[in-house]
Amino acid sequence: MNKQRTAPGQKWGRLWAYVILILVAGGMVLPFLWTVSTALKTSGNALVYPPQWIPNPATLRNFATAWHRVPFGRFLLNSFYTTVAVVILQLVTCSLSAYAFARMKFPGRDQLFLLYLGTLMIPGQVVIIPNFILMRYLGWLNTYTAMILPSAFSAFGTFLLRQFFLTVPYELEEAARIDGCSRFGLYWRIILPLAKPALASLAIFTFRSQWNAFLWPLIVVNDTSKMPVQVGLSFFRGMYSVEWEVMLAGTLIALIPTLVVFALGQRFFTQGIALSGFGGR
């Protein structure tokens, strides 16, 4: 490429690209910025017209108020506990079954895999009622078990990991096998370390859906001490709907953990979308 000829055009092109990017990204992020701004205002300044963009005076009081009105600390802890449990359980159960589907021969394997795939089409609304009745019958309503266990197994996770395991060359396992490595050893020492990016992607997908889960915890839990943060936030919204600066401070408390996790793990998120065949062809 002739650098000298293209340089000025490229420079302007790049400048334009930045202008457009900043405008678009600004529009996307505006609702969040406006939330932060309102949450930092005093109660008098939140409801003034025209709106005040930069809070003056700024205060952190609303966060403390929200935190004390409803047990946000407890909500976050509940969300954290159930999310971490589901992520770990899914990684274990899905990677084991994915290994069997990807690497082992047994009668009925393909039919069973097809059954797994078939259920990916079935929406949560179909199984939510029977599963609720099952939880009630087992006496698990209002327990962490009800929030964790039904989500600890996933056909999607099995599918995602199987696709990745299939891309790991067989020869690596053959060599270890000749050295006398057991099946579990192959899975644990060869496949899992190589599948770290896929595991990270599944972890971050599961984190997203579990941390943001709403309908299921809403129906199985009604005790405030067990509520995850999304249900707690909705409960908070139902109780105080006038004081917007406090409401939005509470909303930010619920939002910040997700924003942090995704800002840090964005690589695995975008990789996972490409990996699951989503967007590929």
Add this chain to the structure above:
Amino acid sequence: MKRRRRRETWEAWAFLLPNLIGFLAFTVFAVLFSLWISVHKWDLFSTPAYVGLRNFFQLIQADRDFRRVLLNTLYFVVGIVPLGTAVSLLLALICNRTLKGMTLFRTIMYLPSVSSTIAVGIVWIWLLDPQFGVLNYLLRSLGWANPPNWLGSVTWAKPSLILMHIWQYAGYYMVIFLAGLQSIPGQLYEAAELDGASKWQQFWKITLPLLSPTMFFVVVMKMIGVFNIFEQPFIMTNGGPSGSTETIVYYIYSNAFQWFNMGYASAVAWVLFIMVFALTLIQFKYQGRWVHYE
């Protein structure tokens, strides 16, 4: 040899077992149980009574509320799927360059889609506030003296939720489009450039046809997602005003968990599933008309 195979079978089931137990209990059994519930009348407290297909007949023939929530849901599908797909594609085209700081821009754009709908729903109630909301402030400064009472108006509540939904998921589908864009070989554009094709022609003749499989996928996923819309109306409007934003899944929720019509709610869930499934099949059948696979 036979012994080795038997051993492998054993081991395979051991690997499968932890996942399989949950899969059988919470998916396979749940689906069958749901079918059983849908042909019963059951309020959870008394014994279930077999009613055959009466729930389904009632639903399709006589239930005016179901017709309303169905039409509301279709309104959302029609309002969100084409426009949302176009917006995501546009974002992907903007972000498909190597520039310093691009990762940051992309991250900003998909952050709404990873945030919880409950939280961003509350944020949007505030943005759309008729008196103090930023949106109406901007509209007033642009000269619209009496901007609508968005979520409080039967006319504007649905468009408000559509706007919010498109904003929330634009970045997610953008990531999918980006993956599709990056799989288009660069030589094609170089060749087109040599032939004197303009950027505009390149977009219509190269990008769009080669992106059509991705677009197909996005359209199908978005359609399935929007048919199942629930959290936005739940947190933002409670299905109102006058039921104008109540969706099918909202109706399932109310039937099952507020009025305890477990059988009827399950029937609604199956009708929803069958409808979405049929529409997906139709899309697969007619994809040949516009989707180009190499």
